[in-house]
Amino acid sequence: MAQKETKKAWIVISLLFLLTVISNADKAIIGFASVPIIAELGLTAEQWGIVGSVFFLLYSISAILGGALADRFGIGKVIVGMVAVWSLVQFSTIFVSSFTFLLITRIILGAGEGPSYSLAMTAASRWLPKEKLGVGISMVSIGGPLGVAISAPILMYLIMNFGWRTAFVATGIVGVIWIVVWLWLVKEKEDSAVETSSTKVGSGTSTIQPETNxxxxxxxxxxxxxxxxxxxxxxxxxxxxxxxxxxxxxxxxxxxxxxxxxxxxxxxxxxxxxxxxxxxxxxxxxxxxxxxxxxxxxxxxxxxxxxxxxxxxxxxxxxxxxxxxxxxxxxxxxxxxxxxxxxxxxxxxxxxxxxxxxxxxxxxxxxxxxxxxxxxxxxxxxxxxxxxxxxxxxxxxxxxxxxxxxxxxxxxxxxxxxxxxxxxxxxxxx
CATH class of the missing domain: 1.20.1250.20 (MFS general substrate transporter like domains)
Incomplete structure (x- = not known):
């Protein structure tokens, strides 16, 4: 049973790694498509700077809210809802025809991605035993820069050969596929902790930290x-x-x-x-x-x-x-x-x-x-x-x-x- 749980845990870690990859590809695509978007919408450099900044307007607030929702409804459900928001926003970019519309998509995308890193870390910690937690969290974390590195040549190819909107649609499709795979492979146990390491009280290996203000x-x-x-x-x-x-x-x-x-x-x-x-x-x-x-x-x-x-x-x-x-x-x-x-x-x-x-x-x-x-x-x-x-x-x-x-x-x-x-x-x- 322990071996089965460990195998399942690494499946979850792999999916969380892919979650971080997708999240950062969604962030990076706006930079890859900057030149054609600026040209098509007739944006100034200052306006493009605003496009980059508004992504983070609700980022912090949504991170706090996402954690509260995860405690109430479960991490797995909140993660699925979060990825669904990303995918819908990416699909909606097909209809972007103005500076204002573009800003709205970036604000919503930022709100949807705000909780992603913290929820991924929390989910990883609940599935892995303590002695393997460092490796698992590192694997999830490096999905961030790898997401940009892996997606860069693919998205640039789509942008240059089929137009910048196709790259947004592609990331939306990937998000939907991820949701299907997560729902298929990760069932009701995604929020249960896997504990194989117990605290040995009185053995000299455990300490109690004092309260801090x-x-x-x-x-x-x-x-x-x-x-x-x-x-x-x-x-x-x-x-x-x-x-x-x-x-x-x-x-x-x-x-x-x-x-x-x-x-x-x-x-x-x-x-x-x-x-x-x-x-x-x-x-x-x-x-x-x-x-x-x-x-x-x-x-x-x-x-x-x-x-x-x-x-x-x-x-x-x-x-x-x-x-x-x-x-x-x-x-x-x-x-x-x-x-x-x-x-x-x-x-x-x-x-x-x-x-x-x-x-x-x-x-x-x-x-x-x-x-x-x-x-x-x-x-x-x-x-x-x-x-x-x-x-x-x-x-x-x-x-x-x-x-x-x-x-x-x-x-x-x-x-x-x-x-x-x-x-x-x-x-x-x-």
Missing amino acids: FSSVLLSKNFIFVALCGFATYWSFTIGLNWLPNYLENVRQLSAEQLQIVVALPWILITISQVVFSAISDRLYRKTQNVVKARVFVLGSVLLAGSVCYFIGTMVSSNFMAIALLSLGLTFGCITLVQGPAILVELVSKKHHGKIQGWFMAITSLGGIVGPYVTGLLVQNASNPASGFHYSFQVSALLLLVFGGLALVAVRPKKFEHTANVELTKNISS
Whole structure:
């Protein structure tokens, strides 16, 4: 029976991985189709910046609401409803004929995708035993950048050969297929936890964390600086989604064939870097048991490296060097998505983990609201588009430099101290 449950668990993990792939393909498609959409609808750079920003208007609110609905009706049902919303929005894009209609589709899509990451993580944790949870969650997480990398050449081919609307329809169809497979393979047990690891009380391997004042943690420099790193990460991340393909086509003058390959590069690099830096961080933690050396130093150092790559990438004339450096800037800037949550669990007791991750994503997503719009303003008001894009990349570099540096020197979580055996016995008795 245990073997059957384990097999079923990995089927669920595989479907959650595909869920993350689809979610990020849906986000990325707007950037791939930016040039023909702007041309057809007659949009300005500022308007296109708004298109990128409005996606995140309801993102944070829907993430909180999605969690509440999942607790009430079950994670599986909410996930199905969420994917149904994505698919309907993608199909409705066939009828987009104005700036306003396009904005409405992006707002609804953002609301539908807000809970996706947190629900996928929660579902994964309920199916896997604790000793395999890290591998499972990592597998789900890397579906994000891989979703963009895998879909990029396919969607670019559809856009360039059959029109930009066909790419939206294709992602809608994939969403419907995913729903059918999920309903077929994942039955009523999707919300049940698989527990194979029990807590050994009194063995010296288990500790009880003391209560923490959640509001004081939210106002602490540790949380604020990690959240600001997330803000800088999403600023950079959403510029990569919404503006980078446009920059490569219009400023760097890449051909259609080159674009199909190059637009996938940053997302492949993000996948590799998240796995590599997470492995390095985990190894350092196992050796030192020190969250500052293992998590904070990795986070801050990699963000600083991303800042340097962005700065230099705006100064080189070679297309090859510019693409490589800007891709690395985007890649290193995304490290907060894996290191940030690992640091935050050190700030509060276990009962507050969900809340602190929710607040982290709420602040992080603000970067997704502001970044694309500011980029649109810079591109539209600069002396030429190339200068505007370079100013935008330099702003991203500055944010990564400042917030990464602050995290590096100021974030100092303290591990919860082990409670005394007497107190442990008292708690068990009560």
